[in-house]
Amino acid sequence: MGMDVYEYIKNRRSVRKFLDMPVEWDKMSLMIDAAKSAPSAGNLQGWRFIVVTNRNAIRKIADAALHQTWLETAPAVIVACSDVDRYSKYYGKRGNKLYSIQDLSMAVANILVMAEAQGLGSCFIGAFEEEAVKRELKIPESLDVQALIAVGYADEKPPEPAKLHLRDVVFFETYGNRVRRQGIWPLEKHIDKGREALEVFTTKVKEKSKEVVDAVKEKVPEQPKEEVVEESKEAPKQEEPKDQELPEPPKQAPAGISSDVLEQIKQMKKKRTE
Numbered sequence: 657m658g659m660d661v662y663e664y665i666k667n668r669r670s671v672r673k674f675l676d677m678p679v680e681w682d683k684m685s686l687m688i689d690a691a692k693s694a695p696s697a698g699n700l701q702g703w704r705f706i707v708v709t710n711r712n713a714i715r716k717i718a719d720a721a722l723h724q725t726w727l728e729t730a731p732a733v734i735v736a737c738s739d740v741d742r743y744s745k746y747y748g749k750r751g752n753k754l755y756s757i758q759d760l761s762m763a764v765a766n767i768l769v770m771a772e773a774q775g776l777g778s779c780f781i782g783a784f785e786e787e788a789v790k791r792e793l794k795i796p797e798s799l800d801v802q803a804l805i806a807v808g809y810a811d812e813k814p815p816e817p818a819k820l821h822l823r824d825v826v827f828f829e830t831y832g833n834r835v836r837r838q839g840i841w842p843l844e845k846h847i848d849k850g851r852e853a854l855e856v857f858t859t860k861v862k863e864k865s866k867e868v869v870d871a872v873k874e875k876v877p878e879q880p881k882e883e884v885v886e887e888s889k890e891a892p893k894q895e896e897p898k899d900q901e902l903p904e905p906p907k908q909a910p911a912g913i914s915s916d917v918l919e920q921i922k923q924m925k926k927k928r929t930e
């Protein structure tokens with residue numbers, strides 16, 4: 657919380673060498689849960705994830721990733737797909753070409769930060785032959801495979817690569833304006849102040865949380881351990897989300913979406929209910 661999030665974001669590095677150790681499913685679940693908590697256009701949540709741990713399959717994925725053989729050391733690869741048809745259906749070209757990618761990128765960013773927070777290394781892989789990955793993992797034609805994420809315990813500590821300064825990427829009020837207003841410039845000095853404030857806040861929150869946990873522990877007797885039930889190999893069948901459950905498209909066209917696209921969506925919904 658607080659400072660921790662900033663540290664996780666800052667310390668995350670692309671890791672390309674992993675220990676031969678599996679990723680625990682509780683950690684994997686938290687990563688995917690963090691991914692699906694990302695914001696998404698119209699709350700469409702068009703992301704789909706395939707967790708691959710089978711060594712043979714990972715080898716084939718490494719081949720499809722233009723022979724990035726280091727990927728074979730990863731104990732798990734998360735294959736991030738987008739249900740682009742849903743985006744086209746609701747938001748036309750903008751949905752297909754932009755929102756689907758934006759949504760999935762934010763979800764993937766959460767995976768990377770959550771990996772760091774749990775002591776795992778990760779690497780975003782964008783260079784791969786999509787059709788080969790689809791074939792190997794039986795991914796339907798209607799989905800786009802947008803990213804592969806290697807995850808595991810790091811067997812290297814990559815140094816931070818050169819990153820741009822704030823002054824290189826931030827302008828004031830209008831593009832290109834770098835006027836150094838007194839009290840604002842240089843932005844870096846605010847980072848230090850911000851870090852200090854965040855540190856104080858984080859310490860306070862941790863102290864408070866400990867107080868609450870201790871108070872609860874005092875009142876609640878320890879629970880007996882739950883019996884461990886063997887997990888069935890077959891995942892329980894889940895109901896496919898029905899189209900009718902899709903969120904309503906916005907009443908007004910957001911910037912960049914023409915009103916006739918919205919009209920088309922309305923017509924489609926109407927037809928479906930007839």
Ligand SMILES: Cc1cc2nc3c(=O)[nH]c(=O)nc-3n(C[C@H](O)[C@H](O)[C@H](O)COP(=O)(O)O)c2cc1C
Nearest residue numbers: 668669670671672724779780781782783784814817
């Ligand atoms: C869209 C995208 C595609 C990438 N593709 C690859 C890839 O195919 N192989 C790879 O080793 N790293 C890949 N990376 C990782 C970048 O090389 C890495 O993020 C960058 O060098 C900065 O290093 P850092 O992640 O440690 O900050 C990709 C990153 C992004 C965001």
